[in-house]
Amino acid sequence: MELLTEKEKEMIRDSWESLGRNKVPHGMVMFSRLFELEPALLGLFQYNTSCGSTQDCLASPEFLDHVTKVMLVVDAAVSHLDDLLSLEDFLLNLGRKHQAVGVDTQSFAVVGESLLYMLQCALGETYTAPLRQAWLNMYSVVVSAMSRGWAQNGEHKAD
Secondary structure, three states, X not given: OOOOOHHHHHHHHHHHHHHHHHHHHHHHHHHXXXXXXXXXHHHHHOOOOOOOOHHHHXXXXXXHHHHHHHHHHHHXXXXXXXXXXXXXXXHHHHHHHHHHOOOOOHHHHHHHHHHHHHXXXXXXXXOOHHHHHHHHHHHHHHHHHHHHHHHHHHHHHHO
């Protein structure tokens, strides 16, 4: 598992400090970008038949709940930067859940790109190349664990 430098951890924590207080609006930016990049993913969020458009689905209470949960995962990763291994079981399970609902592991990269986009929008000029790399390094650790869980779930289904 890749370890983050102390400087990377500090940059991530500092950049998340203000964003973490306002999770849902930032999460909506992230998911709006996700659906721009990979519109097919919207189909995984069709909570009911009243989702006639992307905006209808984005405004549904069930979707807002999902956005909150995703942002809480980001928050947990930031809170556990000194010991990301402590999140291993949680992230493995999260990967299994994503596999079970039909999310492909290639979509994890698009989610990462959407996360970076949200950070860039929210942080403006303070979003630097080293900060981008620090977040990318942290996200890589998270996705690595989720991908292992995803693969394990697929193996169990094949049995």
